[in-house]
Amino acid sequence: MTGVPDIHDTPSRREFLLASGAAGTVLVAGCLNNDNSGSDGIETKGSGDSTGDMDSGSGESTTEGGSSGQLSGTIDIAGSSTVFPLATAMGERFKKEHSQVKINIQSTGSGGGFENHFCPGRTDFNNASRPIKEEETSNCQGNNVNPVELNVATDALTVVVNKEANWVDCLTVEQLKKIWSAETKPKTWKDINSDWPDEDLELYGPTDASGTYDYFIEAILGEEGPGHRQDYSATEQDRQIIQGVKGSKNAIGYLGFAYYSENKDAVKALGIDDGNGCVDPSLETAKSGKYTPLSRPLFTYPSKESLAEEHVAEFAKFWIENATNKKIVADEVGYVPLDSSQQEEQMKKLESAISEAKQG
Structure with a gap:
């Protein structure tokens, strides 16, 4: 070779x-x-x-x-x-x-x-x-x-929102867990933070056949927890997650960093706070280990x-x-x-x- x-x-x-x-x-x-x-x-x-x-x-x-x-x-x-x-x-x-x-x-x-x-x-x-x-x-x-x-x-698994969602730039791990948990299932952004809009959450993510779905459960929801909520738009095509989030001001989704990196003009990536302040997803933060808990092999x-x-x-x-x-x-x-x-x-x-x- x-x-x-x-x-x-x-x-x-x-x-x-x-x-x-x-x-x-x-x-x-x-x-x-x-x-x-x-x-x-x-x-x-x-x-x-x-x-x-x-x-x-x-x-x-x-x-x-x-x-x-x-x-x-x-x-x-x-x-x-x-x-x-x-x-x-x-x-x-x-x-x-x-x-x-x-x-x-x-x-x-x-x-x-x-x-x-x-x-x-x-x-x-x-x-x-x-x-x-x-x-x-x-x-x-x-x-x-x-x-x-x-x-x-x-990879740096990436949480994305609409470009017009100016009320949010970062989520704590607990907020992310609350959004996607089958137990809590909040209906509006206000249910996550009282200062945020009283507008319906629109959720996009991978199907349960996806390794990204499995990893998200392990890293955010916990394998012994109540599980991943099912009232969301599920797809195995990451491109469709980007399109869904781009199309609605109230949408949120998650996917692999490569797909976000090709669509930075279409959606906004959120920083994640794992207890030590907000860290944005990037190749550098994934490599250094700072982007926790969503960097993955x-x-x-x-x-x-x-x-x-x-x-x-x-x-x-x-x-x-x-x-x-x-x-x-x-x-x-x-x-x-x-x-x-x-x-x-x-x-x-x-x-x-x-x-x-x-x-x-």
Whole structure:
């Protein structure tokens, strides 16, 4: 591996990456090439296509003879909408070097990906915005699928409101808990703070298939608490959360930082006070550990079985090799890259899994 090609992306391509999660199916070749042949592009699907037809497993892999050693085959990826733009960016660059590898990426939510695609053996990777659950691991292993956990970045889960919501710039963790708790379920902004407007809250957030939803419960509501309220507009498409909050002065929602970073002109991010004053979400505060409790690790999970295929193993290595790349992870997508020690740890884990897969 020689690293990432020097690709200068246009802003419209960045918007495309985020919009594609809310669209149907699109093909990407290099930057933008609407090639329906599949073999020359990356196929991306939103969660509306989460039960659509996909090739089972990794498909047949070949490495052509001759001096080029060209990789070919299919890589199927499902899971987290938060990790989706990062997976797409890595997939694009990998295809610059290996044009005969077809990469299918679906945004299905972490849990939806594990349950419906990865654990049944229909995909090679599952992206996740929280660690795999015990029951998911058991479900996978029951189907002879052994997930390998790889940390690929850090996110700052972001709470957003309408640009015109001039009464609020920061929420305490307790206020955030009150807004989203199934027990309290306040109806108006005034119910949160008596100085705020007596206007109905409009709530937008991810579905219960999302790792972002699971992480929010763990970090804010507590796993033993009353649970997440269900009277809100739920979607697996982060773009729709942005649109909902943008469309109403009284709206509030939460989502991954990358989607907020691409829409700073549309919505306003709130600072979070975890007891030591308000801290705004940013790559710097997430990296430093100041943005608590909403900074979180992001993962991809290749199956050990799929890593026996050369093209799958090479893509996984490519991703980890470039997980420290600020241009891709931070500047383009909007997450905190791994540092060199984290990268080394993840690469050792991956190489060990690849070795075991090829021996077994």
